[in-house]
Amino acid sequence: MPTVKFQGKTINCESGANLRRVLLANKLDLYNGNSRYINCRGIGSCGTCAVEIIGEVSEANWKDRVRRSLPPHSPDRNRRLACQTKVLGDIEVIKYDGFWGQGEQAK
Structure with a gap:
């Protein structure tokens, strides 16, 4: 059972679990900011759930790649959309500042 480390907490999840759902289910x-109210609810179109992930996750799908290729994101940054990512092994998740998580300062 993979572990997810985020914001100083470690939680367990099933292999193949959707990262966005895992994080939100664990509060x-x-x-x-306001992106907690204004987001696409997991369909991969807004980009507000962008995070850096260290560890084993699924390959980026087309929604993830396309959205991160558009401003304010950049395909050169090591970010993924949590809503389009499956947890495959133990991971550490880092959220950055900015409405879309596109900033440089880790939160």
């Missing part, structure tokens, strides 16, 4: 603050 972890995935969104910055």
Whole structure:
């Protein structure tokens, strides 16, 4: 059973679980500011759930790649959309500042 480390907490989840759902089900603050109210609810179109992930997760799908190629995101940054990512092994998740999590300062 993989572990997810985020915001100083470690939680367990099933292999293949959707990262966004895992974080929200455990009441972890995935969104910055008003993006917790204004987001696409997991369909991969807004980009507000962008995070850096260290560890084993699914390959980026087309929704993830396309959204992160558009401003304010950049495909050069090591970020993923939590809503389009499956947890495959133990991971650490880092959220950055900015409405879309596009900033440089880790939260």
